Amino acid sequence: MGKYLNQKPVLVAVDCIIFGYDGEQLKLLVIKRAIEPVKDQWSLMGGFIEDDEDLDGAAKRILLELTGLHDVYLEQLHTYGRPDRDPIERTVSVVYFALIDINKYSKQINDQFHAEWFKIKEVPTLIFDHNEMVQEAMNKIRYQAALHPILFELLPKKFTIPQLQALYEQVYDAPIDNRNFIRKITASGLLIKQTEKDKSNSRRGAFYFKLDKLKHRAQFQSFLNFIPKNNK
Template identity: 80%
Template sequence: MPHYQNQNPVLVAVDCIIFGYDGESLKLLLIKRAIEPIKDQWSLMGGFIGKNEDLDGAAQRILLELTGLHDVYLEQFHAYGSPDRDPVERTISIAYLALIDINKYSRQINDQYHAEWFKVKEVPQLIFDHDTMVSAAMDKIRHQAALNPILFELLPEKFTIPQLQNLYEQVYDLPIDNRNFVRKINASGMLIKHSEKDKSGSRRGAFYYSLDKAKHNAQFKSFLSLISNS
């Protein structure tokens, strides 16, 4: 079998930046590195590409091993190939971001990886260039959230308006005027209002809503104005 001559082998890995939202805080799922160097330091979940895997397949496998999840929002967004990014061997990493609902899947997380959720603003220092990856992933989410309703991937099937507003405020790190938000979200026609309420936060409670999947693509542009004008 022919081989490329005079070429040094390079390892290829996948790193998954896994975001979740519990109704109160936007969070990042981290693990402790199991091997030297810098063993037991906080890290993104990653692994090397298998011999018979493609990139997306490797990312899906890694996400499944850590969370028990499949068929969730998973997007490849950047490649990292600095020669000295990994002190062990020359390794190129393909970064993916994933968006999941913490409350729906928290019981399925695989404990063997010592995984832990951290609030995005309280993430500890990470190994190698993983801090750079997280920052780039947040930029990617903000960009994508301005084009399509990907943030709904972080919400349960039924959610409240305060939960939705809080999520947008945390992603964009800015306050949103409540009255404008409620008025514009209702005018968008994207949401279905339910009769039941969440009364965990107050006696009065807040109505539950769900995304109208038949309308959200057509109505999303009008919904976007609530961010820029609030």
């Protein structure tokens, strides 16, 4: 089979944005870049797609090779193709993002490429247009979190109301009134109260809850009420 005439090949890369929550802090997983240019600078997990794989397969392979993470749900975010985004060759990058519970996946992460978690507000300057990618991923998460229970992917199966509130505040970078939040989340009927308590932060403790996923599908608009009005 022939080739398209007068067409210059363009490299296709995949970059993975991994957000995690450890129960207290929302974080981003980044690595030290292993190749030139900008070797040893902070980067998202990325690599080039191989001849025999599709985009989803490339994303999973790259994430596994660079961090050791596997069985992580990845969602395609956007494609970046500015001509000058890579100083070496014209490269188009297809970006994926994921939300994980850090404690659940901590044993999988290897240190071969110095994978490291940074608090969202302390993320260092990343190579190329990677900071722009992270910002766009945050914007999409904020939008989706208003309609779907995606932030619960960051939480353990059972969690406390303070943990849930802290997570929403960090995602939207805005404070949430405590009493209002508790009243609305309780009235929604979306959470199932457990008999156990978390007493790690106080003698009185805080009850654990679980998300009622079936009820949430029927009442997904309820989560719009939890979003801070002054979010950035």
